[in-house]
Amino acid sequence: MxxxxxxxxxxxxxxxxxxxxxxxxxxxxxxxxxTRLSTVKTQLETFLSSHATQARYGLAFFPATESGSSTAAESCRSFSQLTVPPPTVDEATRLQLSADAVLQAIRNVPTPAGSTPLGDTLEMLVQQTPLGTSAASAGDAVVIISDGLPNCNANNPNDGSQPALCRCTALSCMGALARLGCLDLDAPSALMSNLRARGVRTYVMPLGNEVAMGEGPQVFQSLAEAGGTLRPCPNGTNAECGASYVCNPSTRLCSGPSLLPGELDRVLAP
Known part of the structure; x- marks a missing residue:
């Protein structure tokens, strides 16, 4: 990052x-x-400064890996709890305090390192937050910002001995990374689809050139589809979708991810 x-x-x-x-x-x-990290900080500071009391904000980081960790297991470690839990009431002071806590945590985040345990992180969010569980949850959303492709599934049915199925996201998918290094699209997509069925949208914003090449565009498009958040192109033009992406004239939805850098305001759109 x-x-x-x-x-x-x-x-x-x-x-x-x-x-x-x-x-x-x-x-x-x-x-x-x-950098990717400075871009995230800048965009979230701008967004939260303008919309601090418009939603109940929480925050989770991934991976839970310190710079210098070397083993495959360490690089895939995920947090067991939210860094900032969302408030439970829509009182302006509480909402402001929560937004401030998110901003402070982002400003103080240590240098990120490691892989992309997206499935485990989404599972933790589902278990520790009331996403989509009541009438008060209407409008709930999850925003994922990542510069890596999802991996770290120790139970991935594919491994490095099957390169076409593994779709390796690491330098090598052998040894300890035989399964952990393989693309893990199914697990996070299933969790996002379940959230969508409960009325929760999941947005994905990729960062960096690497996730815009190779497997990246299709992976982030698949995640956006699972989360129900493909970008709209109501006029049916590719220009509405940004460089490198196209508009499907039948669905009037863009290819690619849910959000491009600078589009966080879309999360609060009706």
């Missing part, structure tokens, strides 16, 4: 032409080369 948001930005190159923020390199100059 501390590597550049846009790896093609020439301001993100060091003197030896390597990317800033990558292993062994200095941190990026955020004024000239925004």
């Amino acid at each position: 501390i590597s550049p948001l846009d790896t093609t930005n020439p301001n993100c190159r060091m003197g030896d032409n390597t990317l800033c923020g990558t292993q062994g390199q200095d941190n990026c100059d955020l004024s000239r080369c925004p």
Whole structure:
């Protein structure tokens, strides 16, 4: 998350032409080369500053991995509880305090490292929050912001010995990563579909060039479909969908993820 948001930005190159923020390199100059983490912080600060009392906000980070962790199990560890639980009442002071707590947690987040245990994190959210469980839950939504493809499923039916089925998300899907490194699309999609059946929308926002290449676009589109949050293109034009994405003229929905950077306001749209 501390590597550049846009790896093609020439301001993100060091003197030896390597990317800033990558292993062994200095941190990026955020004024000239925004990183994935700085982009998340900026966008959430802007969003929460404008909409602090319009919803009950909670926060969960993933993975629960400290920089320097080396084993496959450590890189896939997920938190067992929310970093900031959402308030239980719609009182303005409580809502403001919750939004402030989310902002403070985001500002203080340690350097993220590790894999993408999305399935386990969604399972934790379902267990620890009242998402879609009552009339008061109308309008509930989950927003996932990630610079990686979902993996870390120890029970993944596929493994690295079946490359076409594994769809490896790591440098290698052998040994300890034989299953953990394989793409885990089914588990989070099932959880998102169940939430959708309860009236809860799940939005996904990918960050970084890597998730816009290879498996990335289709994976994030599948997650958006499961969450019921594909972006609309009411006029039937590709221009409404942004660069690299197209409008389906039959459904009037865009290909790609639920949200592009800068589109968080869509979460609160009717």
